[in-house]
Amino acid sequence: AAGVIQSPRHLIKEKRETATLKCYPIPRHDTVYWYQQGPGQDPQFLISFYEKMQSDKGSIPDRFSAQQFSDYHSELNMSSLELGDSALYFCASSLAPMEAYEQYFGPGTRLTVT
Amino acid sequence: DAKTTQPPSMDCAEGRAANLPCNHSTISGNEYVYWYRQIHSQGPQYIIHGLKNNETNEMASLIITEDRKSSTLILPHATLRDTAVYYCIVRAEAAGNKLTFGGGTRVLVKP
Numbered sequence: 001a002a003g004v005i006q007s008p009r010h011l012i013k014e015k016r017e018t019a020t021l022k023c024y025p026i027p028r029h030d031t032v033y034w035y036q037q038g039p040g041q042d043p044q045f046l047i048s049f050y051e052k053m054q055s056d057k058g059s060i061p062d063r064f065s066a067q068q069f070s071d072y073h074s075e076l077n078m079s080s081l082e083l084g085d086s087a088l089y090f091c092a093s094s095l096a097p098m099e100a101y102e103q104y105f106g107p108g109t110r111l112t113v114t
Numbered sequence: 115d116a117k118t119t120q121p122p123s124m125d126c127a128e129g130r131a132a133n134l135p136c137n138h139s140t141i142s143g144n145e146y147v148y149w150y151r152q153i154h155s156q157g158p159q160y161i162i163h164g165l166k167n168n169e170t171n172e173m174a175s176l177i178i179t180e181d182r183k184s185s186t187l188i189l190p191h192a193t194l195r196d197t198a199v200y201y202c203i204v205r206a207e208a209a210g211n212k213l214t215f216g217g218g219t220r221v222l223v224k225p
Contacts (some may be wrong), residue, residue, distance in 0.1 A: 005155075029150045031211070032135050033211075033212065033213075035215075040193070042201075042215040042216060042218065043152075043158060043213075045212040045213065045214065048211070048212060054208070054209075056211070058212060058213050079144075080121075086219075088155065090158070092157075092213075094211065096211075101211075102148070102162060102163060103160065103211070103213060104161040105157030105158045105159065106157050107156065107157050108155070108156070108157050110155075
């Protein structure tokens with residue numbers, strides 16, 4: 001079965017640079033979520049989109065922005081990168097936000113800021 | 115979303131059943147109990163979820179107490195590949211379906 005695709009899988013950036021992470025949800029899924037997992041920490045919710053509209057927002061820094069496109073893929077844009085942004089970034093997708101549909105996670109993008 | 119409490123770690127013998135407890139005493143009537151696991155640095159994996167009835171799928175069984183204040187995830191025949199951090203998450207529909215991960219139980223399956 002098709003899974004959530006994330007690209008790139010690994011990314012190395014320097015401080016103050018920008019990064020763009022991409023997420024391709026499972027076919028037919030209309031909702032995407034972004035989570036950040038720092039070293040030794042639990043995943044933390046950043047933001048979600050349903051039908052191309054932001055549906056919920058967590059502890060996402062103002063330096064980050066995200067959007068969902070007409071084909072339902074999503075991009076997380078990160079600017080003025082800081083060392084503390086080094087983390088695993090997971091994207092998940094589900095069929096709808098208002099029903100108890102499970103979220104399926106991608107393999108993650110490991111971002112390293114030097 | 116309601117807070118959950120899980121033991122930080124537990125060991126399990128390969129081939130035996132693993133019973134993972136979770137307390138969620140402040141759960142509301144419309145909140146579901148979800149279980150996810152994360153194998154080292156991989157994306158969290160959905161296991162099972164339920165509202166008030168016991169549930170079973172090919173991976174596990176979920177037993178929810180009648181008052182819904184606690185639940186138990188049962189892995190019927192643990193294998194070494196089941197070694198992971200298991201998260202019990204209570205999710206309210208009004209919260210936009212986000213998952214709030216906290217703590218979890220680090221399960222080590224031993225041969």
